[in-house]
Amino acid sequence: MLPAPVSTIAPSTATGRPIRWGVVATGSIAARVVQDLALLDDAVLHAVSSRSEASARAFALRFGFTTSYWDAAGAAGYDRLLADPAVDVVYIATPHTQHHAVALAALHAGKNVLCEKPITMDAEQASELADLARERGLFLMEAVWTRFLPSFRRALQIVRSGEIGTVRWLQADLCFTAPVDPASRLWDPAAGGGALLDLAVYPLTWALGALGEPGAVAARGTLTPEGVDLQNALTLTYDDGAHAQLTTSIGAESPSVVTISGTEGWLRSSTPLFNPGELVVQPRRGTLRTERFEVFGSGFVYELREVTRCLQAGLTESPFMTTAESVRMMEVLDEARRQIGLRYPSDADLAAGVPA
Incomplete structure (x- = not known):
């Protein structure tokens, strides 16, 4: 494991072009992370999805997302979010058992992914996601925020x-x-x-x-x-x-x-x-x-800065939180x-x- 570099620059400071975020789920961990995401100067809170319309709308209003999606007409809210061409990266904050399915759908939809820990339920699922991200040239990282503190x-x-x-x-x-x-x-x-x-x-x-x-x-x-x-x-x-x-x-x-x-x-x-x-x-x-x-914000801002930096630099994984380490x-x-x-x-x- 490589230690993330120490910087004297505030992690909120923009490091490049704006990155448009989509957030899947509206639970307590999503709320805590999005509070820090809003601190990044180059983060655009674009879309949020939930199973219910009320939750999606309330979360979007609370944090200032541009749009919201929910389960409707036989389509899951996250499927509708993944079809949004304006979303650059998806943060997945669902329960553990849904991580694999949502991340798989996001990668198939051409979206970069930050997924809450544990990245999947087992190593086989984690390997599948890592292989798919590699094949498609997309960014994938497990949200182990402690690594970047x-x-x-x-x-x-x-x-x-x-x-x-x-x-x-x-x-x-x-x-x-x-x-x-x-x-x-x-x-x-x-x-x-x-x-x-x-x-x-x-x-x-x-x-x-x-x-x-x-x-x-x-x-x-x-x-x-x-x-x-x-x-x-x-x-x-x-x-x-x-x-x-x-x-x-x-x-x-x-x-x-x-x-x-x-x-x-x-x-x-x-x-x-x-x-x-x-x-x-x-x-x-x-x-x-x-x-x-x-600690800046609640501490999640450091991993969010790393994801942003990697996307701006065209990297498909962080050298400080690799997919191989998540699989292991x-x-x-x-x-x-x-x-x-x-x-x-x-x-x-x-x-x-x-x-x-």
């Missing part, structure tokens, strides 16, 4: 500088107690619920950034009566003997921090690890220090699911897995 970029810079020596161990947790609600997507197998697909991408992002791809994955988890995972623990092992221990849960509270331990010191994030405002660094032969970071992350999650017995109605055959 100043604090995460700085953490990788410290790791790569050698200040804390060779990384031998990493621990990361992301846990919270979610009210049990069978109607909520977190508890619904049909919506890809559970802790793993919703939360594990963040601890994994830190592990892959600091240590790279693991040689093996071992996973344990607890399933709910509804059939989703309440919590899970992943151990990643590396050929050089390094380890990463990652825990996610929707049934318990935790500090939600990451600790990176090296032969010459350690680094720890503040909470939450997906958007830390501080890093504590303790070199073995130095003084403990705290580095603090100001899904392979790790597939293997974890196989080991803990977590299956969804939408699953293809996960029996083969990857070496454990």
Whole structure:
């Protein structure tokens, strides 16, 4: 994983021609991301789609979109949005289980795509999207916003500088107690619920950034009566003997921090690890220090700037969040699911897995 470059220029500052955005879905994550999208000087909020006319119109009015689409006359709202020639790039904020179908339709329609995490439900689907984007010369990126935050970029810079020596161990947790609600997507197998697909991408992002791809994955988890995972623990092992221990849960509270331990010191994030405002660094032969970071907007603006920059430069993927990395992350999650017995109605055959 390459760390995104550090810039002294505000991420809202235009980097080229205006980019016209279409947004699929009007839920809470879409609203949070679009709030930051509106901060970009070269972003045009062109179109939004929803299943319902009321939601589409309300969202468009709230954020100032030019037009809105909804399910009508046998056509899905997103199909109507994808047929709009004015849309340059589509941001997909649907539930997990819809990511693959909507992204596939967008790429077939000739649209560039930014898709919420996890990019798909499994690695096979992710590979299909990556191959199609490559064949059609279109941009595709998974919306792992943490990768582009100043604090995460700085953490990788410290790791790569050698200040804390060779990384031998990493621990990361992301846990919270979610009210049990069978109607909520977190508890619904049909919506890809559970802790793993919703939360594990963040601890994994830190592990892959600091240590790279693991040689093996071992996973344990607890399933709910509804059939989703309440919590899970992943151990990643590396050929050089390094380890990463990652825990996610929707049934318990935790500090939600990451600790990176090296032969010459350690680094720890503040909470939450997906958007830390501080890093504590303790070199073995130095003084403990705290580095603090100001975040522009809510923090999504950094990944949105990267998408915009790539489109303006004619790139089909970000060098700092490649489709190959998204596929590999899904392979790790597939293997974890196989080991803990977590299956969804939408699953293809996960029996083969990857070496454990």
